[in-house]
Amino acid sequence: MIQSLLIANRGEIAVRIIRTCREMGIRTVVAHSQADTDSLPVRMADEHVCIGPAPARESYLNVRNLVTAGVLSGCDALHPGVGFLAENSGFARAVQEAGLIFVGPEPDVIDLLGDKIRAKKSAKDLGIPVIPGTAGSVSDAKEALRAAESFGFPVIVKAAAGGGGKGMRVVRAPAELADVLAVASHEAEKAFADGTVYMEKYLEDPRHVEIQIVADGKGDVVHLGERDCTVQQNHQKLIEESPSPVVTPGLRSKMGEDAVRLLRGLGYTGAGTVEFLVKDGAHYFMEVNARVQVEHPVSEMVTGVDIIRQQILAASGESLEIRQADVKLGSYAVEARINARSAGRVAQFLSPGGYGVRMDTFLYAGYNVPPWYDHLVAKLIVTGKNRAEGLNRLARALGELVIEGIVTNIESQKKIVAHPRFRKGDYGTGFLAEIMKEGAL
Amino acid sequence: MELKELYALMERFEKSGLSEIVYKKDGEEVTLKKGSTFVLPTAQAMPMPAMPVPGAHPAPAGAASDAPARHAADTEFVRAPLVGTFYRAPAPDAPPFVEKGDTVRKGKPLCILEAMKLMNEFQAEFDLEVVAILVDNGKMVEFGTPLFEVRRV
Numbered sequence: 001m002i003q004s005l006l007i008a009n010r011g012e013i014a015v016r017i018i019r020t021c022r023e024m025g026i027r028t029v030v031a032h033s034q035a036d037t038d039s040l041p042v043r044m045a046d047e048h049v050c051i052g053p054a055p056a057r058e059s060y061l062n063v064r065n066l067v068t069a070g071v072l073s074g075c076d077a078l079h080p081g082v083g084f085l086a087e088n089s090g091f092a093r094a095v096q097e098a099g100l101i102f103v104g105p106e107p108d109v110i111d112l113l114g115d116k117i118r119a120k121k122s123a124k125d126l127g128i129p130v131i132p133g134t135a136g137s138v139s140d141a142k143e144a145l146r147a148a149e150s151f152g153f154p155v156i157v158k159a160a161a162g163g164g165g166k167g168m169r170v171v172r173a174p175a176e177l178a179d180v181l182a183v184a185s186h187e188a189e190k191a192f193a194d195g196t197v198y199m200e201k202y203l204e205d206p207r208h209v210e211i212q213i214v215a216d217g218k219g220d221v222v223h224l225g226e227r228d229c230t231v232q233q234n235h236q237k238l239i240e241e242s243p244s245p246v247v248t249p250g251l252r253s254k255m256g257e258d259a260v261r262l263l264r265g266l267g268y269t270g271a272g273t274v275e276f277l278v279k280d281g282a283h284y285f286m287e288v289n290a291r292v293q294v295e296h297p298v299s300e301m302v303t304g305v306d307i308i309r310q311q312i313l314a315a316s317g318e319s320l321e322i323r324q325a326d327v328k329l330g331s332y333a334v335e336a337r338i339n340a341r342s343a344g345r346v347a348q349f350l351s352p353g354g355y356g357v358r359m360d361t362f363l364y365a366g367y368n369v370p371p372w373y374d375h376l377v378a379k380l381i382v383t384g385k386n387r388a389e390g391l392n393r394l395a396r397a398l399g400e401l402v403i404e405g406i407v408t409n410i411e412s413q414k415k416i417v418a419h420p421r422f423r424k425g426d427y428g429t430g431f432l433a434e435i436m437k438e439g440a441l
Numbered sequence: 442m443e444l445k446e447l448y449a450l451m452e453r454f455e456k457s458g459l460s461e462i463v464y465k466k467d468g469e470e471v472t473l474k475k476g477s478t479f480v481l482p483t484a485q486a487m488p489m490p491a492m493p494v495p496g497a498h499p500a501p502a503g504a505a506s507d508a509p510a511r512h513a514a515d516t517e518f519v520r521a522p523l524v525g526t527f528y529r530a531p532a533p534d535a536p537p538f539v540e541k542g543d544t545v546r547k548g549k550p551l552c553i554l555e556a557m558k559l560m561n562e563f564q565a566e567f568d569l570e571v572v573a574i575l576v577d578n579g580k581m582v583e584f585g586t587p588l589f590e591v592r593r594v
Contacts, residue, residue, distance in 0.1 A: 034584070034585060049524060049583050050524075050583040050584045050585050050586075051524050051583070051584050052584045053584070053585075059584070064523065064524075064556050064557055065523055065524040065556070065584060066524075067557055068523070068524045068525055068556040068557055069524045069583075071557075072524065072525070072526060072581040073581065094557075098557065
């Protein structure tokens with residue numbers, strides 16, 4: 001078993017990992033930048049090591065300092081958290097070469113899943129439905145046009161190394177295709193140092209539904225049901241729920257089986273998410289997030305499985321504590337992300353409480369939210385017997401939450417939760433843009 | 442400023458009719474405001490109430506925690522630019538690069554920081570006198586740990 005864990009991350013995910021480690025009797029060392037000296041994870045961890053100045057490039061992305069901090073502070077493992085270096089195979093290799101356990105999949109698996117073209121091909125080879133598209137990269141405009149006409153406009157051009165919407169372009173008319181290919185490739189080159197792009201059919205206003213996986217790396221792979229993350233702004237998820245209002249029991253078992261088959265086929269270790277688009281009752285593989293995700297608590301609250309704990313067990317070479325037959329779905333959970341729209345000192349902070357409420361945050365009254373990092377400051381998760389009860393509880397809990405001193409999206413989240421279309425569950429990924437246009441936000 | 446002094450200041454301020462006080466001493470500055478329960482430090486990190494977390498203690502993993510956080514008015518710190526192991530000499534049986542009281546010319550080595558099996562030699566960025574060596578040989582240092590107290594010459 002892992003005895004001592006370096007946490008190469010910050011904010012709420014660092015707090016989240018420390019909590020499980022403390023319950024498991026694992027010593028925690030938090031690596032932090034100079035801007036995070038007063039942060040909650042630094043205060044909570046058993047030990048802490050400053051690994052660089054405020055800019056992430058010199059601290060949370062500084063492979064040498066992170067690995068050295070892990071070795072010199074006597075850790076036997078490193079948890080990358082989410083974001084930063086969590087899906088960087090070079091980092092995972094450096095961690096392993098230094099003799100530490102990397103809490104995540106093997107570097108070769110990270111490499112494969114990070115290449116969207118190879119990942120899609122792996123899924124297709126295993127008989128998992130994928131969005132119709134080019135089998136590999138596209139560069140020739142004429143060839144691209146022929147392909148686009150075979151599966152029909154609109155099409156989307158994506159960066160092979162992509163993520164976060166960069167290098168992604170929708171093309172509705174054949175005449176635009178050649179120009180868009182060039183622009184997307186240039187954008188991908190700038191963002192990811194790799195101009196390779198591919199093309200697939202663009203699904204209008206689909207649902208974003210993902211399957212949570214835990215795997216022990218020895219062939220045991222269990223899925224914890226789905227999360228519906230359709231409420232997004234510019235590809236940034238804002239509200240995540242489980243079960244999805246559009247997933248039937250039949251579709252759920254198909255998606256679950258597909259996700260398990262894919263990650264078992266890859267020899268996957270730890271926590272991962274297989275993302276699908278769902279349109280008209282059919283699911284299409286999109287990509288795998290080879291790490292724990294921000295919205296993992298939703299699945300934890302539905303299934304009662306501590307995902308971070310399973311990750312640590314798997315990384316230690318132990319077995320998972322759960323079998324597929326024991327996974328109980330049926331109750332409801334939803335998460336609202338609380339994002340800061342300004343940095344600064346939190347003058348007042350009151351966390352909601354009561355029955356069915358969980359708050360994952362690193363805020364405290366008096367804390368200075370630094371301007372350097374991700375804007376996520378809290379995750380409010382609530383449970384309910386069903387969606388209606390859960391959403392009423394979320395509205396109630398959002399009403400109790402007080403964060404003063406910084407600007408947040410609490411009010412906007414309240415409006416989304418109260419919106420009749422959200423309550424009905426009848427929308428696609430364009431929902432947020434549409435209601436913003438209506439002036440509802 | 443000692444925490445004790447700060448708490449005493451807060452207590453007196455609380456009882457006073459003042460709405461704001463700025464207190465300066467030895468280059469440190471503390472501002473207290475009424476209607477706010479917080480201290481806005483400028484020279485030092487904000488004092489935190491201890492978290493009631495079992496097993497938690499505030500010491501950094503490195504041995505550098507006992508290094509002094511302040512230097513004299515006419516001196517300055519040379520700080521670790523990376524996380525690593527601090528070595529005073531180029532080899533275990535070699536004499537240290539510098540001793541307390543030595544004058545070191547710009548560009549001459551001060552110490553080695555080992556990180557990921559690489560020996561990184563660190564040189565003086567200006568002509569200096571070594572006033573104090575703040576870290577023991579072979580100890581871990583964090584980013585920003587004061588290694589030497591020096592005086593420009």
